[in-house]
Amino acid sequence: AQRVTQPEKLLSVFKGAPVELKCNYSYSGSPELFWYVQYSRQRLQLLLRHISRESIKGFTADLNKGETSFHLKKPFAQEEDSAMYYCALRYGGSQGNLIFGKGTKLSVKP
């Protein structure tokens, strides 16, 4: 069965430190992977998607099919990065087949 695993419920780092939010997936086909973010008192929103290979707000994520991972990274964390981060997997090409991980709360301390 398809599954998305975010092993850390909470990740706490200091400002300026590197941050890596882990995401592993289980899917035998070609996955489409995304990171969504929810800042305090804001709506859940798309941060980035693997197909675009883009950097958003300094975050990058590389799809590693061998390790079935899609970790989110940023070299220097900022306080405004504090939020809930959700990794999501779409399979079968349909939005109805989009499943989310349980989320990781990132806390960046001053």
Added chain:
Amino acid sequence: NAGVTQTPKFQVLKTGQSMTLQCAQDMNHNSMYWYRQDPGMGLRLIYYSASEGTTDKGEVPNGYNVSRLNKREFSLRLESAAPSQTSVYFCASSRTALNEKLFFGSGTQLSVL
């Protein structure tokens, strides 16, 4: 533009009561979704509507019904609320069912006593 608007923002029900959560989007999107978010569970898809006139079950449809009233509106109904349905409910929309970018509403906090 308001984007995706959900009402109400908060609701308390007694077991067995019924209610409808309303969702509307003004982005001319074809596809709409209802998710629930429970502590430690992430978001789980309840129902979705790939286009006007169609609805499909998601991961956790039991106890819910939906209506795609028109292109703008997608409602979620609890016919007989149960404590297990206490959750935060999110409506979302996307341009198409194949489009990866979901736009979310601000959520409805529902408590069933």
